[in-house]
Amino acid sequence: MSNTPESAWPVRTINTKIAEWLHKLGQVWVEGQLTQINRRPGTRTAFLTLRDPAADISIQVTCSPDLLTRAQVPLTEGARVVMLGRPVFYTGRGTVSLRVTEIRPVGIGELLARIERLRQLLAAEGLFDTARKRPLPFLPGTIGLITGRASAAERDIVSVARSRWPAVRFEVRNAPVQGPSAVPQILGHLAQLDADPHVDVIILARGGGSVEDLLPFSDEALCRAVAKATTAVVSAIGHEPDSPLLDLVADLRAATPTDAAKRVVPDVIAELSQIRELRSRSAGALRNWVTTQVRGLDSLRGRPVLANPFRIVDDRVDEIERATRDIRRDVARCVGSEEQRVDHLAARLATLGPAQTLARGYAVVQRVPGAASSSDEQPHVVNSVHDMPIGSQLRVRVADGATRAAVMGVEKKN
Structure with missing residues (x-):
């Protein structure tokens, strides 16, 4: 069928062709994270939303409610799954969905293996190199804090930081710290705080959790965003056994939120004590230096040449006078000898001259x-x-x- 401005296709035709083309794609395996599960009693279709864990992209999924019931483990929002399905285009509404016939949850072992592969990839790109990590400011004026709403991590960081330096200010951004919506909101807050010229350092905080709970902090998009940030970023996830990739990308890794507050904000009492000690040591060093210089000047002034500068001249007066007498005597002796010699030569000259002859x-x-x-x-x-x-x-x-x-x-x- 030709397609020209005079013989344009109707909507039903183009929708039918799109449906036929998608049908040719066949079945595909898709991996993602469940962000919504809508299973109504008495219906023959369950509706799900599958999100890409590394990008803000999702697709609608339909399946039989029995498929959810027969799953190996209960499927909940935030779970990582692999689905086998066929893309379906509904010509009446002009929408695309994925009709799945098999759902497999991704186990902890597989998740850890994928995190390890991502760790190797980011390490090969140099995102973990020590040389690219930014130093923390000595005394931050404003600290950007991204953490859960009304969380213990937020209370610990704010209370400890202000007890150490009361003048410190906070720009707090609350976001989910687990589940499918955590990464997009954290990325938005991170970009906002990084663009704020008043924010000197950013802390990402959470009070620990299981491997599944900490998955957002190993997300590739979040790791790359932290690496690109121009403001120093501190990871304070509050865990020890498992290390999310954020710890490796961040400029500083703190063991707990409290440790992050201590490492970001200096202790005013300790700093003032150190200042007093340094001032005391500097004053003592200056006094010792002045004393040493005064003693050196006294020693120089006590030397004979400086105590009586004319003594060296007086000591040489007799010697000069004696030398003067010797010189005059020698000159007189030399002149007398030469006069006698001249008289003798004159006499000889007169004797031998023509006048005598x-x-x-x-x-x-x-x-x-x-x-x-x-x-x-x-x-x-x-x-x-x-x-x-x-x-x-x-x-x-x-x-x-x-x-x-x-x-x-x-x-x-x-």
């Missing part, structure tokens, strides 16, 4: 240029008769003066 009758003969000679010619001492040709003008220097002479003749040495 002239005084002994010797003369110095110089040839001077005549009128016909060049004006540039200078007088010069003659050493040979060859330097004194006949007619040469001579200057004869003796001890008491000089005279001029002319060469009249030459007598050569034989």
